[in-house]
Every structure is written in structure tokens, then in C-alpha cells.
Amino acid sequence: MPIVTSLCLAAALAAPVAQADPMFDQAVLHETRIVMDPGDWQALRDDFRSNQFYAANLSIDGEVVLQVGIRSRGDGSRSGEKPGLKIDFNKYVKTQEFHGYKTLVLDNLVQDVAMMRERLAFAVFEAVGIPAPQIAHTRLTVNDEYWGLYTLVEAVSKPFLEARIGEKSGNLFDYEYAFPWDFSFRGDDASAYVPVPLQPQTNEDSLDPAGLIDFFRRINGATEASFVAEVTALLDVPRFLAYLAVENALAETDGIAGAEGANNFYLYQYGGQDRFVFIPWDKETCLASSSWPLFQRMDGNVLTRRLIADPGLRTLYVDAVERAAAFVNARFLLPKLEQTYAQVREAALTDARKPYTNDEFELGIHGLRGVIAAREEDVLAQVRAAR
């Protein structure tokens, strides 16, 4: 990799190192306990597609929080048998927070037979310098009944923004998949973007969507000659290419260049600026295969297609994938896999509500080992061919 490019990438990706909150300490398997009205828990499971909140008492590793709001969450991962949960600490108790967080996610891991892909993926993002949510595994008990193996996932919200992006005054959008979208311009009407598919998470009452609309207008409307200059004004391009590179190195099927359009990200507009940054989310479907084309579906998204159409940026992207692949290999990821596997195996095997058998879980771990072991070689071969 040319030294200048490396330096550019490194400088662009210098992100503050996250100080892990104890509840996201990956060295331990956490204990999360929920106590709530049994009728409410049943109702949450029966009507798992609803966003109805219920009151509950929550404890994480013995630290108790009273009267939090919990509801079913997720898109494709919603389940009545093993619900994914969103915890809202100040739903009923004004100003209540937990370690500075107002919300928390309990991911039900129903879309990942190995039950650890997202944890490994976020480790790769962090290693490359892309801030990713903190995550750790936990046993979940509801009304004294073991309900299954989950992950505690840091919500992408103001505490995350302040700690990892350096500010929190801007507009944060959660991309909620509603239809296949390739970032094509959908007109000047804000309702074409907000709240679907980009749901505001901050400044909801005072949102000015002009910058957001302008973002999509400019990445679509810029001429070939002006595109790089235009997109550089909107994005930290090396950083975004690194983001795409990590998704590609991870063989992500449902990311920015997803099979059914863009998915699984947050978009943050810096306060008072027209600059944006993408934040990764929900990486349970990555590491699907050890063989994954270097430019897989890059032509399916306006932004990615136009970026790699520029020879200089194409090179930057290829270099970024090579760098990312250095963390998707046996040296980096397999120790993490084995550590996690040892930590969660018992909890996974006794998780009676996971939608796969114990044999399938063990096979999934075995398969994941194989993907990780072979992925770097596949990437490097494609990088050589691309240069």
C-alpha cells in the first residue's frame, strides 16, 4: 500500500478509543434480569410486532434499575418466542439513566446461528478505526426463568455520539429498512426521507431536513467532473471507504451495499454542518462466506458506484479492504471467537428458545472458524488482481 495513502487512511480513521462501560466488558458473561408483570411479558411476546412499552425492573450484573420501559424490537429479527428488546430507562422515570445511557438494546441473536458474528464484526470496525457500538454477551432471565443468550448492545445515541464522534448536537438518523433504496435522489420533499427510511433520533422537534435532502441531491446530481469535490465536502471519504471496506472484508450481505438495498446503519449529520458520517449497526449477517467479490454490489448504490468510478478513490478503497482484511483472519478474529465461544457455550446450549438446535449452533461455530480462516486469503487475492 502506498505510504501516502496509508497515512491518509490512518489519519482519517483516528477515532477516540472507547472506554468500555463495565456492562460491555467482554471478559465476562453478564447477567441481565427482568422482573415484570407476567401478563405484560406474555403480551409483549404475543404481540411482538407492536412497539408497546411495558414497565419492568431491570438488573444488569446486580445493579438494579426500577420502572424501565421495555418493548419488542428489530426488523427481521423480531420474535415472539425470543423477543429482541429495547430498554428505555427514562420512559417512566424522568431523567433516569443507566451509566449515562437512556436506552439499551438486548439483541436476541436469532439471525446468527453462531450467536457472535456482530461482536466479532464490531471488533473489526474498531480495529480499523470506525467507531462501533459496544457489545457483550449476557444471559437473560425474565421473572426468574432463563430466557436465553442475548447481547447487550450500546444504543447509538447521544452518549455514543459524544464519546465516539466527538459531538452530539447534530442530527442522528436511524436507517429503518422499508424498501430497497440505492440512495437515489427522491425529490425535495422531506417526507420522502424522514421519518422513513431515515428516522430522526435527535432534534426530533426541531429537525431541519434541508442538509439531508441536499446530501442525496448532491451525490446524485454532481457531474462526473465535480463528484469527488462534492462528496468530499459531504463526507470524510477515506473514512467512508474504510467503512465499506470493512463490510466487504466481513462479507456483509446486508450493509450499505446490501443485497436488498442499503441497510443497517446510522447516519449522523454534524451539528451546524453539511457533513455526514455513517455508523455501523446490526452485523449479524456478516461472515456469510469466505469468498466475497471485492466490489460486491458496489454498483447497486449511487454513492458507492460513483465513488469507485473514480480511479483514485477506487485505489483507496482497494487499499482499505486490504487493511481491513488484516483483521478478518485467524490471527485477529479466531482468538476472539474462541474466547467468546468458551464464554457463551453453556448459555447457548441451554438457550431453549433460540431458533436452531444445539447441533446447528456447534456447526455454525465450526463454519465461522472456516470463514474467518479463509477470508483474508480471498481478499488478498482479489486485491492483487484489482491492482
Next chain:
Amino acid sequence: MTRAGTAGLVPAAWCVSAALLAASDNVRWGPGPTLSAPAAGFTVSLTGYVQGDARSFRNWEAGDEDTGLLRSDATDLRRLRLGVEGEWKRLGFEVDFDPRDEGDHLKDAYLELEIAKPLTVRAGQFKLPLCREFLTSAGKIDFVERALLATHIGPARDLGVMVSGELGDLAGYQAGVFAGDGRTRRDRAGATIAARIVLSPLKGLELGASFASGDVEAETEAPGVEPRPLGFLGEGPAGFEFYGRRFVNGRRLRAGGEGAFVSGPASLKAEFLQGREERLGQGPVFEDLPEQVVNGWAVSATWLLTGEKKKRTIEPGASLFRGPGAIEVGVRYESLRFDDAGPDSGFEGAGNRARNVRPGADRIATGGISWWPAAWIRITGNVVVERFEDALLAPEPGRQGSYVTLLGRLQLQVP
């Protein structure tokens, strides 16, 4: 009706009345903005008042509403009432308007006919006959804010027909049928009946009871639209919400008792009001939940230090520049408590579909002083001290109280 439309009712009523009077002989002006033709039995008066409030919070956080904290110290133009009331022989009317009220600009707008002393019929928009504190004009209440039982259990104005009357010197009654219990309120019940009876067994003593009953229909779910809960809300006088609305559906019942004793410059009042709301089909799987119950009570005492008689309208014995005006001190202690009517078993939840509701209550002590330098000016200052039963759901979670709010009001009345 648009704001312009409601605003136009008042001058229209005034002009029509003035025109009618102009056709009569012996028209008089005064006292105050009153036109009368005694021979014809016609009187029309301009009424109204303006209230400017200030509030300051002590001992608790005050900040941005988005964070769940209260607003910072504030002043606002609280009410701007303008109205016309008149009588013509046995016929009476009143029209009041308040452009400051975002909920309902049109206040009272009714006609009434006194058929006999024991029987007067009124039709239009006016207050449901429930709760002494609620029925007292905001310009005449003893403190800056009405007691919580009136503001959070009591109804509002609605369209209806009511009969009322006096039964000798001993009793009075009001009974009516209304289209709802708050014409512009989102949580409005359907057709509501309300009645009140007040007995005067002794001079200066009044004892009363009232009730109202109507049905509230829960909002239905629609694509992209989440239904909103319509149950009673628990809010303290400083505006802090200590009990959120619950989903309710079915009968909404209010019932209460009241007592007032006035002697010379002193008064003693006590009132109790209970609200009950059914929660039919409002559970998370559409099961029936126990009724929601809210109990409110208030006791208060006032004393006119300057010796005037305690009446509905205070008339200073010696107005400003000739004397101190009228000065009154008062204290009030009140409570508002929410719970459900079911057994206290299992998990107590703060959720809006909780079977076993986590109770919420606010107890408030208010001390106040009012000064009338002249009959048409009133300056009031209150110290309000709140204490919340549930420390977890208090303004500062974990601290029950005391939360102190200072309230000030300047009121100018049409003479």
C-alpha cells in the same frame, strides 16, 4: 369556531345589546361598563380580567422540557378574558372569550331563562355543575392555581342544557345533560350527565355534593397511527407530570362533596372529588383491566386581615391612596392520588396498560397572600411546597420533596 369568530361574539353581543338599549328610554351608564334600562328590565355589562403570572422554582431542577425537566423561571400572560353578560327580564345571557387559551378561546356562551325561582333553564356552552373549586371563576379563586382536584379530576366546559334553581333559602341545585365533559379536550367523554346540590343549613355554611357520569371511548389503532391514552393526568401545580395518562375505555364517573363556611373576613373550605374510569379492553392483549381511581381533596382557610367581608368579589374598605386596600392571607393543603381499583398483587407498573398500577400522588401545601389596592387590582403571591409519594417518579428520582415553587400574579379586572 375560529379565533376571529369567537372574538367577534363578544363585541357583537355588546353591540346588539347597546342597539337594543338605544331604542329604549331612560338608558343609564354605570356603575362600571354597564348599560341598563331599568324600566325595560334590561342590563348588559362588559366583564373581563387579565392575569399576568410569574413562577420561580426552588429546590428542583428547571430546564429544557425535552429532558423531562421543568421550564426555567418564567412569566406569562396567563388569561385575557373578555365577556358580555346581560339580563332582560327573565332572560339572561353570557359570552366570554379568551384569546390566550390555546385549547378553547370560547368560554361561556349561553342563554338562560328563569321560569321561576326554583327553575331556570340554561342552554349553550358552560361549565358542568361539578366541584365548587372548578365552578369558581379563575378571577375569584383564593390562590393563584385552583386545587388539583378541580384541574385534574374536574371537567371543563361543554355544550349542554341545564336546569337549576333555589329551593327557598336552604338549598340550590343544578342538573344538566351535556355533549361531553370538555368540548375541546382530547380526552373528552361522550354524552355526560352532571348534577350538584348545595344546602345552606346555617348562615354562612354551605354543604354540597355533585356527580357526573359519561362514557369515554378509547382511540382506535389505525395504520401508522398509535392510539393515545385518555385517562386522567397527574400534574402538580408547577407543571410536573407525576402520573402519566393510562388507556381507559368505558364509564368515567366523578363524585364529590364540598363544604364552605364563611364568617365575616374568614372562610374555611373543604372539598373531595373522586374520579373513576373503566379500562375495558385496555390491557396489552385487550383484556379488561381494573378501574383507574383518582382521589383528590383540599382544605383551605383564608382571612381578610383588613377586616372586609369575605365575598365572591372583595371590595376593599379603603382603596389605595386612602388606605391599605384589602389584604388576605390563606393556606391550603391538598392531595391528588392515583391508583387502580384492583388487588395490589404482582408487579406494580408505571406502564400505560399496567394491570396493577404503580400509584402516584402529590401532596401540596400552599401559603398565599393577596392584596387588592383597589377593587379592580389584585396582586397575589403563593408559596407552593410539593411532596411526591413515589420518590422514583418525582422530579428528581429518589427525592420525594420538598419541591418549592413561587407563584405571583397580577390581575386587573374590568371594574
